[in-house]
Amino acid sequence: MVAARVEAVGLDPWRLGGELWSYGGGAGSGLGGLCFSGANLVPLRGERAALRAFADRARRAGRVCSSLVGRAELVMPLWEELAPVWGPAREIRADQPLMTLDDTPAVAPDPQVRPVRIEELDRYLPAAVAMFTEEVGVDPREGDGGAGYRARVAELINSGRAFARFHDGEVVFKAEVGAMSRTVGQIQGVWVNPSWRGHGLGTAGTASVAVALASMGRRASLYVNAFNTPARAAYQRVGFTQVAQFATVLF
Numbered sequence: 001m002v003a004a005r006v007e008a009v010g011l012d013p014w015r016l017g018g019e020l021w022s023y024g025g026g027a028g029s030g031l032g033g034l035c036f037s038g039a040n041l042v043p044l045r046g047e048r049a050a051l052r053a054f055a056d057r058a059r060r061a062g063r064v065c066s067s068l069v070g071r072a073e074l075v076m077p078l079w080e081e082l083a084p085v086w087g088p089a090r091e092i093r094a095d096q097p098l099m100t101l102d103d104t105p106a107v108a109p110d111p112q113v114r115p116v117r118i119e120e121l122d123r124y125l126p127a128a129v130a131m132f133t134e135e136v137g138v139d140p141r142e143g144d145g146g147a148g149y150r151a152r153v154a155e156l157i158n159s160g161r162a163f164a165r166f167h168d169g170e171v172v173f174k175a176e177v178g179a180m181s182r183t184v185g186q187i188q189g190v191w192v193n194p195s196w197r198g199h200g201l202g203t204a205g206t207a208s209v210a211v212a213l214a215s216m217g218r219r220a221s222l223y224v225n226a227f228n229t230p231a232r233a234a235y236q237r238v239g240f241t242q243v244a245q246f247a248t249v250l251f
Helices: 002-009 048-061 072-086 118-136 147-158 201-215 229-238
Strands: 018-024 031-038 040-046 067-071 091-101 162-167 170-180 184-192 219-223 241-250
Touching (some): 002 170, 031 048, 040 072, 072 091, 170 201
Parallel strands (some): 040 067, 184 219
């Protein structure tokens, strides 16, 4: 996510939608730590001293993020530093396997999964809201009546990064590419209509999105909650393998 933003707009905080904090980097010492602070707080690298420094800066600034997310070995120590001031969290997801697909999918892609067209926004949006509410535990329309979330979904559709299978005008599978750097695309928001679950749509649909990413020269990546056994099994059937462990602290 951070790489995609920096590649697109550079380091200007206004365009980046946040700041990149560094630690160390003195003469001959190299960069000791790096953290992105914006809508999400994302520690990218650093030992304990760097994480303490990032926590100090975050405490001084006050919490502006909706979540703390990244590699578990960075997120959880950073949260230990912040919890006495920022806690309690709404939810802590300490085990989220980060997975990538390094080859062609091991299952046949769903030929009916395709990019969503902007004129289909009103049919796609209810599925996006249902997925977000089910996954995050809050309705994304809260606060502004849904205007901001609708604009975000429309942006994904216009950029060709929202995919769905429709049946009689209704979304039965959806997924999005939430962030796309020069080498990797992050699949997110994978959802199957409850009445269509258990028929392999999630597996074949995810394979379709991975194939679409490959056609753009990107490797597919995603992360999933460890407790979501059906989703993990589906991604493994596609051919995804775990390469790291993420964690998310939700506020």
